[in-house]
Each structure stands twice: as C-alpha cells, then as structure tokens.
Amino acid sequence: MKKVIHLMFWLIFIGLILFLFSSHVIAEPDFQRQRLALVELIKDEVTTTRDFLQQEALDERVLDALSKVPRHEFVPDSQRPYAYENRPLPIGHGQTISQPYIVAVMTDLLKPKKTDRVLEIGTGSGYQAAILAELVDSVYSIEIIEKLAEQAASNLKRSGYGAVHTRIGDGYYGWESVAPFDGIVVTAVASHIPPPLIKQLKPGGRMIIPVGAPFMTQYLVLVTKDADDKVTTRQILPVSFVPLTGKH
C-alpha cells in the first residue's frame, strides 16, 4: 500500500511538472490553429458590434493579416501560452499590447491601402507594426523606451518583418523626413494629440488613438483630415453599448 501511494505521489508530481512546462512548449502548428480560431472569434464579435464600425464586417485584408502575424513572437515567453487569447498582454517595462480584437478594429479604422505609408508612435513589442506591414508598403515606427525598441526590432526581424522602419526616440514630432503619412497609429498614451502629427497627416489621412488605462482601452479616437485640411475626430466606442436604451 505504501509503495502504491509512493508511486502515485511521484506520478502526480511528474505529471504536474510536465503540465507546467507543456503550456510553454506549444508547437507552431498549434499556434497557427489558435490564431485562426482567434480570427474567427473576432469575426463573430464584430458582427455583434457592427454599429460602431457602421459596416457589417472588418476588412478581409485586416483579418488576413491577423491570421498571419505570429502574436506569440511579440510577447514574452511567459505570456506565449496566452498569445492567442483575446486579451491584452503585458510585454514588460510596464507596457501592454491591446487585445487582438482592439488591434483589429484600430487597424480597420485606418482603412489601409497597399500603397500607404503608415507611422506608428509607440512600437511596443512590434505586433501592431507587423500587422500594418502585412497591409501596407511602408511602415515607420518610433519607440521611446530603448529596451522595448530593441526588443521590438528583434521581434520584427525574427518574424520576417524586417522591412518595418524602426527608430528609438520621441514620437511627438513624428518622422519628418518621410512625412506625410496616410495613416498614423498613436499607441503611446499622450496628454493631447501632438500638433506636428496632425501636420504630418496627408489630406484624406486617418490617425487612430486608443484612450484608456493599461489593459483597458476605453474608446478610440479617429482623427481625420479632409481634402481641405479640416481636421475632425470621431470618438468610437469599440463595443456595442448604447448608454441609453431609448425607452424614456
């Protein structure tokens, strides 16, 4: 009896160890399967929240990009098992990457075209830049936190997005030498929209800014510049929620 208990103890112990490690050793085909499942989930969610987009579905190209970019390559090892859950993830240095659903919506709102030139302020881990690189010809990305910028550059190169132009520095003045841009994504929180960025937006261009706290995007601000350089913003609730039921 004692031997059986002893054996069971070791079996459970080894099982637990294997279980703990197994979550960190997921094969690429598994990731691919998870990624596709995530895209399906996002598709479903968009159909229930189509109001804010004023369209039935996200651009197929955006969804396609999401299904190609290996998100697990852009998160720390400890977060890899959760890379394809629809949730924000910590990427170290007190920074996070948005949940894939929000990334999809933000990217869609930019209305990216193949020939576009897009600037990103706040490279983070490089995931958003990689998504953009799947959609447009030129992506420029600026990150102020040195370690994060180096890590992102390495992530991008490793995942086959070496063409993304990255720079360490202050994003407030944009990237003057390659401006203007068709689209700008400001993922680094700003107390206001930097006037130089508005200036570097092409007529007809779109800028997207997520507003909120870490792990929590409250709303998206879409800044558009029309052909006459008139600038307007749209405050977009990325979720189907109307504060008033309309029964009053």
Place this chain on the structure above:
Amino acid sequence: MATTKPGVPFQCAIGMISASALAYEVLLMRLFAIIQWHHFAFMIISLALLGYGVSGVVLALNRERLMQNFPLAIVANMMLFGISAPLCFLLAEQIEFYPAEMLWAPVQWLSLCAIYLLLAIPFFFAANVVGLSLYRYKAHISSIYAADLLGAGAGSVAIILLLFLVFPQKSLTVLIISAVTATLIVSRYGFGDKDVDMSPWFGAPLIIMLAVVFMLTEFAPLKVSPYKAQNQLLRVPGTKIIARDSSPLGVISVVSSGITPLRHAPGLSLNATTEPPEQLAVFTDADNMAAITQFTGKPETLGYLDQTTSALPYHLNRLADVLILGAGTGSDVLQANYHAVKHIAAVELNPRIAELITDKFADFAGHIYDGARIDLHIEEARGYLASTNKTHDLINLSLLDAFGSSAAGLYSMAENYLYTEQAIQEYLRHVRPGGYLSLTRWIKMPPRDEVKLLATVLEALKQSGIGDPSRRIAMIRGWQTSTLVIKNGAITTEEIERLKRFCDERSFDPVYYPGITAGEVNRFNIQQQPYLYQAVTALLGDNGPAFSYAYKFNIEPATDDRPYLFHFFKWRSLPESWSLLTKGGSFLLESGYLLLIAALLQAILASLLLIALPLWLWKDKLGIPAGSRDYRPILLYFFCLGLAFLFIEIAFIQKFILILHHPLYAITVVLSTFLLTAGAGSHFSQNLPSGTGKSPVLVPVTGIALLCVLYLLSFESICGFVLGSGNVVRYALSVLLVAPLGFCMGMPFPMALARLGQTAPALIPWAWGINGCASVISAILATLIAMQLGFNVLILLAVALYGVAAWCFPKASPGI
C-alpha cells in the same frame, strides 16, 4: 499568575500593541495606495483584519493551554507582532500582483489571497494579545478593553503625526520599536511577579531579529506597480526624480523630463499650434500626474492654455476676480494669468504641493503664487468657502482627478464633497451676479460623470429655487475634456455668440446653450450619438427622471449624504457589461464598486468559516455544552456590536468632514475621539450597576440611540453653528459632539464580556473573534450602504443594530 489584576505596565503594553496595530493598519493603507491603488489598499487591508477573527477562533480552541503559559504567550505574540508587521509587508510586496489583469488571469486572485493571508498575520498576533488578556483578566475586562481602545486612539493620532515627519516605509521601523518596547515592558514588569521575568529569554533574540527586520525595512525600496504613471514616465530616457516629499496626504515626487519634454496639456485643441513650455511632472502616490510649468513672466508662452475647453469663461466676459479651487501645481492660475485677470484667489488642500510652487520650484514656476494679484489659501475648497463671504467673477474647478484612475472606474467608492448638490449651491453663493461657475471634466465614453454632474448641478439649481436653469447653463466639449459653465444670471445672446466663436476657432463642439439646435452639437468631435446633448435636453425637460432611470449608469445627483460622484454602477446593466467583457468592453465594468462587493463576499465567506465551522466541529472545545442553543444571542450580540460600532464611526467621520473640512483631519480627530472616549466609556462601564437582566446595557444603548437621532435631526443646524466659528472652536466643538457618543459606544462590549466572565468565561475569546469578523464586514458594508442609501440611513441602521444587541444581552444565569 499570582495576580488577577492587570498592572499598569501590562495595560500600557496592551495600549502600545493596540496603538501599533492601528498605526500599522493606517500605514498599510498608505503603503498599498503607493505601490498599488487606493481601492485595492482598502480591500486588502479590510480583509487582512480578519486576522482578528482567526485569533478569536484560535484562542477559543486553545484557551486553557495558552492560559497555562500566559506570560509566555503574551510576550511571544507581542514579539511576533513586532517582527511580522514589517516582514509580512515586505513579503507581500514581493508577490507579483497586477489588479488590471484580474479580469483575465485567475492567478492574480491567488496572488491577492496570498497578500491577504500574509498581512493578516500581524493582526492575528496583535489580536491574540488583547483576546488572551481579556480572557485572563475576566474580572477586569473593562480595564483591558479600555487600554486597547485608548491605545488605538493614541495610535491613530501618532501615525498621522509620524507620516508628516517620515516616509511611510520608514514608519514601519517606528512600529517595530513600539512593539519591542511593549514586549520588553511586559516581559520585565507586566506580570507583577518577580518569578515571571521573561526579559532574559526574550531580550537578546528579540534585538537580533528586529535588527534584521529593521535593516530590511530601512534599505528595501518600495516596489511600485510598473503600471503606475510615475513608473511609466521614469522609463523615458533622461527622466529622474528630483524631489520627494511625504505627508499623510500622499508621497509627492517631482520628475524632470531631461531629454524629452513632458508636454502636459490635456484637452488641447486640434487646432493648437503651440506646445507647452518646459514642465516638471508631479506625482502623488506615484500616480495622478500634474505638471509644474515653467513661467518666465511672458504670458505669450502660455498660449496653449487658451486652447483648452476650460478657457471658455474667459472668453464669455471680462473677468476681474477669479477663484481657483484645487489650484495644485498652478496650471489654472497660469490660465487666469494668461487672460490678465486682476485678482486670483487659489485654494489648495495639500500644503506640500503648494510649497513646490512657493518654495522649492518657485523660480521655475515664476513665483505665480506670490505677489499682490494672488491670494493662496491652503484649505479644503468648501472649508474655504464656508469661512468667507467674498464673491468672484469666476469659480473654476478643472480636472481635479487624473484621467487614468478616472477612466478605470476606480474612484467609485471614494467620497467627494466637491461635486455634490450642496457644494454647487455653495459655489454659486460665491459667484457674483453675472459671474460663472466653471467645471471641467474628462470626456468618458460612454459618458458617466459629466452626465451625473449635470444632473447634480440641475438639481442644485432647482433646490435653490432657480426657476429656469436652462437659461443659465452652457456646456462645450473637445475630444478629451468638457466644460460646464453655470452663470449667476441668464446667459445673453452676446455670450452665446462668443461661445460659438470660441468653439469654432478651436474645433470644440457646443453641447448646450440656451437656444441650441441639434445640428450644432456633433460637428468636430463626432460621437455616435450626441450623448451629452441628449442628456442635457432630457434632464432639463420633463423627461429627467425617466432618462435617469433608463440610463445604463447611475446618474442620480450626488449629495452630501451620498457624496459619490464616481459611483455609476447599476445592477441592471451588469449582465450587459459582463457579456461585453471580452469584446473590448472591460472598461464598462465599474470595477471599484464590484471589487467592494467582491471584498464583502470574501469577508462574509471567511467570517462564516471562522464562526460557523468551529461551531459545527468543535462546539465542546469552544465551551458550549452539547444541545445548548443559548450561544445564539451571544453570537448575535457581538456580531451586531461589531457592525454597529463601525457604521457609526464611519458615518460620523464623513459627516464631520463637512465641519472640519479637511478629510485627513476629520478622520484623525473623529476616529481618535471615538476610540479615546470609547476607552473611557469602557473603563467607566464597571461602575454601572450590573443588574441581572438586560437593564445594564440599556443605559449606553439608549444614550447611543438618543444622541444619534439628535445629531441626525439637528446636524444641519449644528453645521451652520459650528461652521461660523474659528478653527480651534470647530475642532473643540467636534470633539465635544463626538465624545458622548464614543463614551456610550465603549460600554456595551466590555459589559457583555464582563457578564460572560461571570457566566460563561470560556466564550470570551470566541466573542472577541466574532466581534473581529463583524468589524471587517462592517467597514466594507458601511461603504456600500452609504453609496446606495446615504450616511443617515447608515446611522439609523447602526441604532437598530444596537437595539438588537440590547435585546440579545447575555443572561445573568450561569452557564449556557
């Protein structure tokens, strides 16, 4: 064990441990507010206090064994409290806990539980000391309880004074010293018997162990969450902390930006072309960023401040005299300077913040708080207004809370007396005819506090007898902020024209002005629906109540009785926001309120375990004869007392914030008065005739009920009378008002314990534990009740609970 009477040194040591335990509680609140956020601090510390409940159970089950080694048990528990208090905090700090991830990562809940458990340990030891002593000195329970309460009262004052002098983490070492002193006193003199001198046993090891803990505490820096704004900024190259200061109101850090300018200009218009001058960031508790802006005396460098929604009143009319409430680091003062206002009165609550501008960084800030044009008042806003009859052309309150915390719904349980109906009425009394009250807030999506503030303002105007509020208010919004202006008089056509021009030039949208049309409200900063316009028109019309009911957030006006502007939670909306959790809707959950509910559920569950489980498994060991049901009234009695005591204490602290103005001083004065007078009441209770029935406890309970009802009925008159007096008189009167109530509230607990001492002494530790559990539930429940029903209801409920307790007062017949 030669004596059955506790000596003075013993009582002193008990008092010192109770003082240290209360100081530790306050200190943990401060420390967790720095390393995490305030609402988590509240939740963590509330539950850690369950250490008192656990202590009750452990003592109840092991009371006889512990009694045999009473001196050893007391000294060991005191020593362990002294060591564990700093050590458990240091260990809890090492646990990786990120509240924002709780929605996604279940492991965070485990971390939270581990923190609770660790922090409960010191409270467990402190409670053991008092609980054991109550049992040991059954015939002198009122003296022990008095020492406990008097110590706690002294601790509540001492910790606040200490926090003015040293940084919070350094205060931990003072606790160690206090606990060591208590241990040494009790081990040498505490047992009144030369045979029981424990000091040789404890002296050397105690000093060695404490030296180790002391070193750890002194040299380990606080591990602040990487997601707090200060840590985020410090990752930017070139940034560094250039000044630090601390007071009970918070730890202030000033960060210079070095290479990359700070550029703090929230709500800046899209059309702005200028950026702010050089700035220094100022953080309170590593969050709530504000900026000190460099001012060289040239107003043209401040042009960006004219590009925000809060600049609106300066464009409606020429303003000569402005009152800035919550002046902080001075950006609103600079805005008034930019508009060449002749006289500015600035009111700031935190003297340490004001000192940054008047002293340490005065040259950088351009001495904006000096000179004949400006009067700086270090006071709470409503306190200042209550003490003056001056009127102003403009009273301005702008963005007094940081966006991050505000957005995450974390402030829901924080009372705020600046945005209540009564506050608005007070402000308007100080606005000259033709002048304005201007309130600027962050834009939220979907709108919450802007709508609730609107409802509050409209109700305040209605209560003031203003017939047509629709002629007096105007509101505009940008993409990030909105400004609501209330005029003391009707808004004129010229003012409307100026407002339109102001908005057009800056791409802001009018939300409302008299005569506005729907086509004007959603042009530059387009929302899916013009939510704020819909809200104003509905609230101004007959549809107000229906609108408020149908709105998915709680937008009932905030009042002084329910001062929770940031409490937006509606149960009805929970299923919907919950279902949207993974669909980008996590911000819809009012997490502050839900965490409070979660804390309450955890406290109830833990209390059930601590009370019901021993009853079920070890009834005999507790000292309850098999088959007896007479323990039930005892359980109910101590549970009701635990709830009621804190209900009253918390409600009166809030009520007195209005009289004493300053939340910190109100808490300190009211809490210490309650505890000290309750201690005196406890001591006095032994003089009351013991009687045989419930009659003894009816005396204090009747006193509590009468005083509560009297204060409830006459609080406004008392307020009116007291507010007109000077500072010293206000504080003295507050103490005099609280003292009789505290005195009465100190009696029921020791009276019942003394009765148990005569009839069923075995139940004393158990009763102590029940009271501990109830106190934990009470602190959380009181906040929830106040949020839903107000402080007056809370007081009435407490009176009812005292009534129930009186009915359950233990019988005089021996044994149960």
